[in-house]
Amino acid sequence: MPSLNTQDAANARRQLRRRRRQAFLFVVPLLVFILFAFVAPITTMLFRSVYNPTVAELVPETLEMLEDWSGEGLPDEATITRFAVDMKRMANDRTSGRLADEINRALPGMSSVVKSTARGLRRADDAELAANGAEMLLAENERWAKPATWRAIRSAGQVYTSSYYLTAVDLEYDSEGEIIMRDTQIYKQLYTKTLKMALIITGLTMLLGYPLAFYMSQASPATANFLMVFVLLPFWTSLLVRTTAWIALLQAGGVVNSTLLWAGLINQPIELLYNEFSTILAMTHILLPFMVLPLYAVMRGIDASFMRAAISMGSNPIGAWYKIYLPMSLPGLSAGALLVFIISVGYYITPALVGGTDGQMISNIIAFHMQVSNNWELAAALGSLLLILILVLYWLFDRFVGTDNLKLG
Amino acid sequence: MKDTKAETFLRFDNVKKSYDQENLVVKGFDMHVQEGEFITLLGPSGSGKTTVLMMLAGFESVTSGDIAINGRSINKTAPNKRNIGMVFQNYALFPHMTVAENLAYPLTVRKMPKAQIKERVAEYLALVELSAFGDRRPGQLSGGQRQRVALARAMIFQPTLILMDEPLGALDKNLREQMQFEITRLHKQIGFTVIYVTHDQTEALSMSDRIAVFNDGVVQQCAPPAELYERPVNAFVAEFIGENNFVRGKVTQIEGETAKVETDTGTITTQTSEGLTEGAQCRVSIRPEKLFIHPTTHAHDNALTATFITRIYVGDFIRYYFRLPDGTDIIVKVLNDLSAPEFEDGATAQLLSLTKDCIAFAN
Numbered sequence: 019m020p021s022l023n024t025q026d027a028a029n030a031r032r033q034l035r036r037r038r039r040q041a042f043l044f045v046v047p048l049l050v051f052i053l054f055a056f057v058a059p060i061t062t063m064l065f066r067s068v069y070n071p072t073v074a075e076l077v078p079e080t081l082e083m084l085e086d087w088s089g090e091g092l093p094d095e096a097t098i099t100r101f102a103v104d105m106k107r108m109a110n111d112r113t114s115g116r117l118a119d120e121i122n123r124a125l126p127g128m129s130s131v132v133k134s135t136a137r138g139l140r141r142a143d144d145a146e147l148a149a150n151g152a153e154m155l156l157a158e159n160e161r162w163a164k165p166a167t168w169r170a171i172r173s174a175g176q177v178y179t180s181s182y183y184l185t186a187v188d189l190e191y192d193s194e195g196e197i198i199m200r201d202t203q204i205y206k207q208l209y210t211k212t213l214k215m216a217l218i219i220t221g222l223t224m225l226l227g228y229p230l231a232f233y234m235s236q237a238s239p240a241t242a243n244f245l246m247v248f249v250l251l252p253f254w255t256s257l258l259v260r261t262t263a264w265i266a267l268l269q270a271g272g273v274v275n276s277t278l279l280w281a282g283l284i285n286q287p288i289e290l291l292y293n294e295f296s297t298i299l300a301m302t303h304i305l306l307p308f309m310v311l312p313l314y315a316v317m318r319g320i321d322a323s324f325m326r327a328a329i330s331m332g333s334n335p336i337g338a339w340y341k342i343y344l345p346m347s348l349p350g351l352s353a354g355a356l357l358v359f360i361i362s363v364g365y366y367i368t369p370a371l372v373g374g375t376d377g378q379m380i381s382n383i384i385a386f387h388m389q390v391s392n393n394w395e396l397a398a399a400l401g402s403l404l405l406i407l408i409l410v411l412y413w414l415f416d417r418f419v420g421t422d423n424l425k426l427g
Numbered sequence: 428m429k430d431t432k433a434e435t436f437l438r439f440d441n442v443k444k445s446y447d448q449e450n451l452v453v454k455g456f457d458m459h460v461q462e463g464e465f466i467t468l469l470g471p472s473g474s475g476k477t478t479v480l481m482m483l484a485g486f487e488s489v490t491s492g493d494i495a496i497n498g499r500s501i502n503k504t505a506p507n508k509r510n511i512g513m514v515f516q517n518y519a520l521f522p523h524m525t526v527a528e529n530l531a532y533p534l535t536v537r538k539m540p541k542a543q544i545k546e547r548v549a550e551y552l553a554l555v556e557l558s559a560f561g562d563r564r565p566g567q568l569s570g571g572q573r574q575r576v577a578l579a580r581a582m583i584f585q586p587t588l589i590l591m592d593e594p595l596g597a598l599d600k601n602l603r604e605q606m607q608f609e610i611t612r613l614h615k616q617i618g619f620t621v622i623y624v625t626h627d628q629t630e631a632l633s634m635s636d637r638i639a640v641f642n643d644g645v646v647q648q649c650a651p652p653a654e655l656y657e658r659p660v661n662a663f664v665a666e667f668i669g670e671n672n673f674v675r676g677k678v679t680q681i682e683g684e685t686a687k688v689e690t691d692t693g694t695i696t697t698q699t700s701e702g703l704t705e706g707a708q709c710r711v712s713i714r715p716e717k718l719f720i721h722p723t724t725h726a727h728d729n730a731l732t733a734t735f736i737t738r739i740y741v742g743d744f745i746r747y748y749f750r751l752p753d754g755t756d757i758i759v760k761v762l763n764d765l766s767a768p769e770f771e772d773g774a775t776a777q778l779l780s781l782t783k784d785c786i787a788f789a790n
Binding site: 321323328330332337338341342 | 484485486506509513515516517521523532
């Protein structure tokens with residue numbers, strides 16, 4: 019067989035390089051977009067959950083000196099003096115509030131101590147402070163005499179910290195540096211509730227979507243298209259409009275309650291809105307297309323002859339469905355379930371609008387920490403835990419169902 | 428097998444089917460099938476043959492009439508209780524099961540003991556010569572192998588009847604011939620009754636005991652292959668089965684089984700068919716291989732004069748195209764031997780035939 023000569027080989031190589039370059043150019047805009055709009059912000063966000071340089075930037079020298087301290091008894095006088103000098107400087111730059119917030123997170127109640135001390139030291143004489151700082155600081159508030167206070171400053175001064183992750187799973191460091199349960203258990207419960215609600219929503223969309231997709235796949239193209247419009251219509255309506263429609267339906271004076279009152283079935287309006295029920299109801303409605311579409315795509319590819327073959331061999335229709343049709347439609351079912359589950363775990367807008375306090379999900383708390391409490395670090399920790407949770411669930415799904423059993427269309 | 432006195436095994440009694448409450452797809456289908464027969468339902472697509480099959484299997488309801496097996500009506504029997512094996516055009520092998528599991532399925536459904544299932548599966552895998560393929564998935568088999576698995580699966584629970592819906596439609600020509608042979612072999616060896624649906628007449632002619640030719644929801648003729656080919660009862664069957672030439676003419680005289688037909692190129696003596704009357708217009712059918720070109724040693728009763736148009740070399744035979752004075756094209760098939768004549772363009776020739784090979788059909 020004649021082989022390529024050097025000239026041919028060079029040509030072939032050049033052509034291949036050209037094709038690759040062209041293919042790459044096609045995806046460059048998307049790559050750039052993803053990098054700037056997705057990868058970069060998420061990485062910063064995740065980084066923020068473990069990186070907190072505020073205290074380290076405010077009192078770097080004190081922290082350096084605290085490193086030599088054993089943690090028992092009070093730090094040496096030089097360290098305390100140094101901190102007193104820092105306090106005066108921060109009081110004058112108006113940065114003592116930030117320090118108060120940070121230390122308060124490590125040791126509750128310290129916010130007012132730091133602020134009042136800062137006020138007290140603002141007018142102190144520089145020379146006197148340098149000579150007698152330790153004494154003056156201890157005189158401002160008795161808590162400065164407690165080793166726990168200094169341990170709190172040292173732990174708040176850590177640039178890299180795991181404390182936000184501990185908070186996100188309802189744990190904290192006690193004053194001795196041991197990991198203990200927090201007094202208020204919020205987040206674990208919230209994660210469990212979020213998963214539970216997502217599972218219920220997934221189950222409901224399966225129950226509603228499977229028969230519908232089956233009927234559509236068996237129906238004539240005209241009927242199937244007609245039904246498809248009904249599946250897609252809510253998809254094309256604004257999410258906000260759909261959610262508000264549920265409010266109109268479910269509120270105390272809404273359609274459902276007035277109908278029931280009119281029919282004499284109830285004497286006073288039942289609370290349908292602002293609870294878990296309304297969140298699950300509205301989200302099931304919103305996420306149904308995500309279940310129906312992959313199911314329909316897979317079911318349309320299953321010829322009627324499979325069921326007929328099974329029935330002709332003596333299987334009853336339900337047995338044939340369970341043994342033949344269900345395994346064959348499983349790729350669509352698991353794709354739909356995975357989509358609905360993952361979307362609902364991170365859902366924000368619907369629980370925020372119709373969930374009340376009862377129907378809040380983890381995303382709403384993340385949003386709360388981002389917008390109201392300004393604790394971005396905790397929000398980042400909660401968010402990354404959610405991401406890890408979903409990755410673990412996906413891994414489990416892959417183990418037991420197999421991702422090759424996934425089909426989106 | 429063709430003893431009409433034998434107890435009828437499967438009986439269709441004036442079966443009708445309408446999907447839309449307006450038009451009948453099957454218009455009064457009657458048929459008696461004996462046990463062990465190989466019956467083919469043959470017809471162009473949309474002629475109602477698959478509908479008959481689906482009614483027999485129970486996947487379509489019967490609009491009116493009755494289907495009975497061994498004298499008992501099965502109209503109201505659920506499809507899974509009919510004990511009818513079925514082979515589909517797309518094989519319908521379950522893709523998530525191995526070949527052995529596919530074969531075991533009808534037996535598992537019947538709650539047969541595991542050891543017995545294993546034995547039976549091995550036996551039927553051997554029967555279709557796929558013993559080494561039990562652990563494969565249908566996706567890993569070739570078309571012919573899948574077809575054999577589908578056959579074995581339809582036979583393994585020893586059904587009273589096996590239905591085949593264009594089972595060889597998806598195979599290429601060579602494989603199709605091989606599978607025709609295979610199905611015939613299994614049918615002879617095991618002796619089950621087959622209702623076979625196809626639109627391929629070669630398949631029907633080579634495999635069946637009897638063929639029911641469908642057109643427009645009506646059975647035109649139900650007869651053994653040779654009879655269907657040699658003695659079609661009407662022009663549709665004559666045209667649909669095999670190739671045929673039709674010469675227009677007018678019946679001048681009917682005498683018992685023979686008739687005289689006057690055509691533009693002279694009088695032809697022909698066989699009669701039902702509905703033929705003296706003085707009426709008719710069409711005379713003559714098979715291309717039953718026409719001979721003068722000079723020949725064959726005896727003949729009729730002669731047509733025609734103009735030569737062209738000849739096409741096919742290989743084992745040669746097709747000649749002639750034209751009658753009234754413009755009708757006539758095809759003649761001649762074996763490719765030394766006697767195959769050559770013609771100049773526009774030359775005239777005498778085409779000879781026997782009375783027994785010509786049939787006149789009323790128009």
